[in-house]
Amino acid sequence: MVDKSQQWKAWIYLAPAIVLMLVFTVWPIFNTIMMAFKEGYNPMYELNPEFDGWTFGLQNFIDLFAHASAFTNALVNTLLLCVLTVPISTMLALLIAVALHSIKPLQKLLQTIFFLPYVTNSIAIGMVFSVMFNIVGDVGSPDANYGVINQIFGTMINWMNLGSTKVANYAVMVIYIVWNALPFKILVLLGGLQGVNKQYYDAAKVDGTSKTRVFWRITVPLVSPMIVYVLITGFIGGFKEYSSIVGIFGEDMGATGQQAHENMNTMVGVIYDALPSGQYGKASAAALVLFVIILIVTLINLKISKKSTHY
């Protein structure tokens, strides 16, 4: 502990960071919470004191959850995408990481290949994916170009064009998000695997442990801290899903012709949509709801992981 009379020095060193944090993090958060409870708020009013047209209340939240609103649709989309993609991508990443860890030749090369999506812009990847699923020409007509995926599997599924089903839309999104989420998870899990003492595996070998038992009883528990980390960051990232939707479906956030309450928009998308039209109160309320959901899910995650990890 530094002498009390000298502590002001420490504060000076910390001051730049603290000031920036206060201005750009703490104040906006505080302001967002305030705005969420202001009905009919418009920042333009601040410039004109006579035009004081807002009151405190819960109207913003009531508007959000109104029947068949864009927000409830986005909320369902976001939750569903999270629940579908995070476990799938974590499981796949673990399998790939174990496979990568167990091979010697070309390991570095394959590691690099698997990591490539991470360093590629997600909008760019999304555009490539949308081309793969897109149908060029009249949907339903045999003369149309049904895209690479349909070509490969010999199907004529309408994945994402006019009249496509919600299930097909989800399938595209899940495939894309999982693929996009893999590299980071593989990297983290591979790091975890490389930190496991090889002697555990030798011991298991001497005892004649089957491969599946080694995986479930030794590998998974020993990398469980990494699995938990990947799950928590995965859920947080999943709730903030936005650019992937834009990448696949463009600014409309859904297949052509879909209404706002039935498209693939996410919660972050709703917040972004509300801003240009000056609905700051609604956007703030949506942000607050998102924050609370992420907080609750992360707390649950931590609670469960405390029980199931072993360190």
Place this chain on the structure above:
Amino acid sequence: MKVVLQDLTKIFPSRNKNGQEVVAVNKFSFEIPDGKLIGLLGPSGCGKSTTLYMICGLQQPSGGKIFFGEDDVTELSPENRGVGLVFQNYALYPHMTVKQNIMFPLENLKGDDRMTKTQMLERAYHVAKLVQIDDLMDRKPSELSGGQQQRVAIARALVKMPRVLLLDEPLSNLDARLRLQTREEIKRIQRETHITTVFVTHDQEEAMSISDMIVVMKLGVVQQIGKPQEVYDNPVNLFVAKFLGTPPINVFDGEVKGEKLYIGEQAVLDVKGAADQLVHVGIRPEGFIVDANGALECDLSNVEVMGRDVSIVSRHASSQNPVIRSIVDADNKLPEGATKVRFSLKPHKVFLFNKDSEERVYFEVK
């Protein structure tokens, strides 16, 4: 179960293209008698751990064969050999309790060997009692002391009743006091179970104290095999003589001339039957007798009293060790202020080795 090693060889390929390949174990042949405790002993890099891992099956030999009893197990994988291995740092699964660790090998059994949960528990508690950890069954390894972890590791190796028990440096992670205790423990467990046991160590004291037989290795080649006392009393070459014994053997430059052994200018011993040659003279610390008329005169450095014994530290121009350490009975009083000490030698504690080959030169001991 006796274990037979036949011309066992392990060659590691070189890491770079032009490098030399490494012969870790070179034509090791040995028949380990049933139910004995064998210590593989040698400095690091002598191939003792490699030998152990080949017996275990974690490493494939480059040549030679391994038999358990009459079965050729050379090609078998570890789980089919029926071996129990205790790792140097125990390799206890950190996320399992002691009980789960011990039961783990049993849960792997398939087919007819498959046991019910109660049978497993019974067996686990049986071995836990044997190694005296039955009151720690619900702890995690991180909540145990080093010695307790060691016992759990032994219990885990014993629980499936292996034909051969293998221990890799079993005491190296324990402090001095615990080491003494644990080595008695290992001896006791081995005696009670009668399982043929092979253990690896670089600590000669450890090997001498508990082994029924020791195998001294150097650079992949077996130097000598025998009962600890026999090897100590009758080393075949300078390496074995130097490696065994604390304090270590005193080595002098000497010469045999006309059946007399000379150290410096002094003829110190009659060596009947030895041909004239330059030799290394190895004298065990207990091979010195303080004798006013002794032939070997040394400069006295100091005397360390150890209660029952006295350790006399002295110097001699021909000594290869920096100081000569001799252990004599405490009754031998040296005169106050003495600067010289004279010794006569016990012939059976004196070993001669050829200067160049370092092989033993035998002479007749009356």
